[in-house]
Amino acid sequence: xxxTPLPETMLEATFDPTGLAxxxxxxxxxxxxxxxxTILTLEDINVSFDGFKALNALNMSVRKGELRxxxxxxxxxxxxxxDIICGKVxxxxxxxxxxxxxxxxxxxxxxxxxxxxxxxxxxxxxxELSVSENLDVARARRTSVLxxxxxxxxxxxxxxxxxLAELVGLTxxxxxxxxxxxxxxxxxxxxxxLVAQDAELILxxxxxxxxxxxxxxxxxxxxxxxxxxxxxxxxxxxxxFVKAIGxxxxxxxxxxxxxxxxxxxxxxHPEVRRAYLGSGGIxxx
Numbered sequence: 001x002x003x004t005p006l007p008e009t010m011l012e013a014t015f016d017p018t019g020l021a022x023x024x025x026x027x028x029x030x031x032x033x034x035x036x037x038t039i040l041t042l043e044d045i046n047v048s049f050d051g052f053k054a055l056n057a058l059n060m061s062v063r064k065g066e067l068r069x070x071x072x073x074x075x076x077x078x079x080x081x082x083d084i085i086c087g088k089v090x091x092x093x094x095x096x097x098x099x100x101x102x103x104x105x106x107x108x109x110x111x112x113x114x115x116x117x118x119x120x121x122x123x124x125x126x127x128e129l130s131v132s133e134n135l136d137v138a139r140a141r142r143t144s145v146l147x148x149x150x151x152x153x154x155x156x157x158x159x160x161x162x163x164l165a166e167l168v169g170l171t172x173x174x175x176x177x178x179x180x181x182x183x184x185x186x187x188x189x190x191x192x193x194l195v196a197q198d199a200e201l202i203l204x205x206x207x208x209x210x211x212x213x214x215x216x217x218x219x220x221x222x223x224x225x226x227x228x229x230x231x232x233x234x235x236x237x238x239x240x241f242v243k244a245i246g247x248x249x250x251x252x253x254x255x256x257x258x259x260x261x262x263x264x265x266x267x268x269h270p271e272v273r274r275a276y277l278g279s280g281g282i283x284x285x
Contacts, residue, residue, distance in 0.1 A: 039064040039231055040085070040201060045094035047080055047255075054080045055091070056255035062248075067227040069242045070235045071266075072252035073275075078235045081252070082203045085233070086118040087111040098201060117199025121206045123186045127179040131170050131189055134178055135161045138193035160196075167225060168192035169218055184215030188222060201231045208238050220244050251275075 040062040047055040055077045062068050070078045083089035084096060087108040096103040103111050112118075126134050139160060165171045168188040173181060178189060187207055194202050208216045216238065223245050226232060236242050242249060243263040251258045251266050253275045259266050266272050 037064055038062065039099050040233075041095075041097045042081070042084065043095045043097075045081075045084055045091045045096070047077075047084065047089060047091055054255055055084070058094070058252075058255060058257060060250060060257055062231060062233065064231055065228045067223060067232045067234065067245055067247045069246035069249045070233065070252060071237070071239070071242060071249060072258075075254075076252040077255040078252055079205055080255075082118065082205055082233065082235060085111075085201075086116055086203060088118075112197075112199075115198065115200035117194035117197060117202045119187075119190055119194060119202065119204045119207065121209060123190045125178045125186060125189050125193065128177060130175050130177055131165060131181070132161050132174045134189055135164050135192055135196050138196035141197050164192050164196055167195065168222060182215070184211045184219065187211070187215075187219070191222065191226075195226070195230070199230065201233070202226070203233050205235045206237065207234060208236065208241055216241055 038061050040060075042058055042060045045055050045058040046053070058077065058081060060081070070081065072078055080089060084091055085098070085103065087103065087106055087110070091104055094104070098111075098114060098116060101114050103114070103116070106114070126137065129137070136157065139157070161174070162171070165174050168191055170185060170188060170192065173185060178186060181189060191202070191204075191207075208219055211219065220241060223232060223234075227247070234242075234245070246263065248260055249263055249266050250260045251269070251272050258275060259269045259272050261269070
């Protein structure tokens with residue numbers, strides 16, 4: 001089953017020139033024109049676990065620089081879709097293409113080297129090391145020659161670290177051990193480590209879970225800075241956050257792509273309302 005096609009207006013431009021706003025009404029950053037070529041394609045992906053079909057002929061295409069949100073009820077296949085992209089799970093059928101490279105037969109480390117980074121629900125940082133040291137470790141893992149040149153030419157290692165810390169909002173925490181960061185700060189540190197590793201595609205599963213309202217707002221601001229330079233796919237249940245950040249929202253149901261579009265478009269889609277959102281609309285999902 002293929003998702004309902006985007007209307008022509010959606011294909012023409014998927015950015016908000018006025019900026020993105022959370023429920024607080026605060027603008028969190030200018031929209032980014034993501035009218036680039038397709039960087040990621042999932043075609044007819046099937047995955048089964050003990051007879052349960054987790055993904056059923058899933059199809060999805062993501063443009064370079066886009067911020068794509070995946071939503072759907074529990075068990076819809078959202079996390080499994082991320083698992084397929086990063087190589088944690090192998091499809092029984094179908095193809096995954098990232099920037100011209102077929103991923104479905106590659107190992108996880110090979111996919112990471114190709115430029116795909118994954119952030120899981122539980123942050124993976126070195127708690128005994130400082131923010132600066134964590135970012136430095138991540139830089140050392142960078143495998144892209146061009147990435148190494150971009151970060152190194154004309155800059156000392158410390159300047160690289162300071163630039164990364166500023167990007168993720170941790171400038172004042174550079175010398176603080178990761179164990180003493182707040183939950184939100186720890187999440188931002190892990191995102192900074194993925195950027196340091198030169199990940200072109202960043203996959204994130206429930207990045208705002210457990211965050212305060214202020215941390216959620218700052219995370220939206222961070223994503224606004226990242227998109228365009230990186231391609232982001234975010235699985236998220238906080239629908240206020242999804243509406244604030246998403247260029248395109250993809251709705252999954254029973255392992256398939258049900259519909260794609262802006263928040264308003266998927267909110268109005270009758271099949272989406274029946275399968276997931278209910279009569280209250282997307283804000284009540």
